[in-house]
Amino acid sequence: MKALITGVTGFAGSHLADYCLERGGVDVYGMVRWRSRTENIEHLEGKIKLVECDLRDATSTRDVIDEIRPDYIFHLAAQSFVPTSWRAPTESLVTNVIGQLNVFEAARKIKLDCRIQIACSSEEYGIVQESEMPIKEENPLRPLSPYGVSKVGQDLLGYQYHMSYHMHIIRTRGFNHTGPRRPPVFVASDFAKQIADIEKGRREPVIYVGNLEASRDFTDVRDMVRAYFLSLDKGTSGEVYNICAEKNWKIRRVLDMLLEMSDAKIEVKQDPSRLRPSDVPRLLGDCSKFRKDTGWKPEIPFETTLADILDYWRQR
Ligand code: GDD
Numbered sequence: 001m002k003a004l005i006t007g008v009t010g011f012a013g014s015h016l017a018d019y020c021l022e023r024g025g026v027d028v029y030g031m032v033r034w035r036s037r038t039e040n041i042e043h044l045e046g047k048i049k050l051v052e053c054d055l056r057d058a059t060s061t062r063d064v065i066d067e068i069r070p071d072y073i074f075h076l077a078a079q080s081f082v083p084t085s086w087r088a089p090t091e092s093l094v095t096n097v098i099g100q101l102n103v104f105e106a107a108r109k110i111k112l113d114c115r116i117q118i119a120c121s122s123e124e125y126g127i128v129q130e131s132e133m134p135i136k137e138e139n140p141l142r143p144l145s146p147y148g149v150s151k152v153g154q155d156l157l158g159y160q161y162h163m164s165y166h167m168h169i170i171r172t173r174g175f176n177h178t179g180p181r182r183p184p185v186f187v188a189s190d191f192a193k194q195i196a197d198i199e200k201g202r203r204e205p206v207i208y209v210g211n212l213e214a215s216r217d218f219t220d221v222r223d224m225v226r227a228y229f230l231s232l233d234k235g236t237s238g239e240v241y242n243i244c245a246e247k248n249w250k251i252r253r254v255l256d257m258l259l260e261m262s263d264a265k266i267e268v269k270q271d272p273s274r275l276r277p278s279d280v281p282r283l284l285g286d287c288s289k290f291r292k293d294t295g296w297k298p299e300i301p302f303e304t305t306l307a308d309i310l311d312y313w314r315q316r
Helices: 011-023 039-044 058-068 082-087 089-109 146-165 187-199 221-234 251-260 288-294 302-315
Strands: 002-006 027-032 049-052 072-075 115-121 168-174 206-209 240-243 267-270
Touching: 002 011, 002 058, 011 027, 011 039, 011 221, 049 058, 058 089, 072 089, 072 221, 082 089, 082 146, 089 115, 089 146, 115 146, 115 221, 146 168, 146 240, 168 221, 187 206, 187 251, 187 302, 206 251, 221 240, 221 288, 240 288, 251 302
Parallel strands: 002 027, 002 072, 027 049, 072 115, 115 168, 168 240, 206 267
Antiparallel strands: none
């Protein structure tokens, strides 16, 4: 069985490659752009096959997919940082929506019989009323960022290609996920890296934060990629699934938990540049549909995830 991972050098992509290899019985192919940083997959050298491709280039996307002819495609490549989508909205929309369109068109034109998972996002829900929590898949989508809109675009394109061409596409709306290798722009990894730097005396003992009042439903990335795999193994084509731990954590609490794991005396300061034009205030998902279809449940407690992230940065 051949699995192709777009975005294999990224955070979730590299963990998914690990999972496929641990599971066995899967030849893993990963798409990389020529200037991608490959540190997340250095340990996989010789174990997975890398193919060079920029998804914004339709011709090369089609050629590469035709050459591999994968059974499963995990489409994880994306511009995934919400604040960047305000600074670079065109880039975010083109990378996310057109990049995915090129994958779909490639599979359609070469008549590839494969199953495709697309990484959609809880950011699509945006503003959610308290009475709508926990959020089910049929909740209205009210995105609050260009990133959220790009993910709605990917999501609906997945629906449309399934309906129009009967392609086996499964949309996973992943809620926040974190863990080792998470780039230090995302909240828990950002805080953990600042703490590790302070412990090493590499910066003054002040941690800079953004909006601590927001809350998110966090899953460990290793549980998340297992869910991605299961979505293609056991999920129903054309369906959309929330994937989340069904627990809500205030960002202030995430900060406190990380600070409690350190002996350093650290002052907390808000950095106005970390505040967003509009921030999704609260996300709490309902994952019963995915659980019912696949039997998945998260296994790694959030406390362990946070300790692992802090360890990761301490070792670096
Ligand atoms: N990054 C960051 N840095 N976020 C902060 C900070 C900070 O210093 N302080 C507070 N926050 C708040 C943000 O305002 C947001 O409310 C929350 O922490 C989480 O921020 P991120 O980790 O940047 O993630 P996100 O929720 O915006 O988006 C992530 O989750 C989505 C799924 O819901 C990303 O991984 C997306 O790619 C993903 O789709």
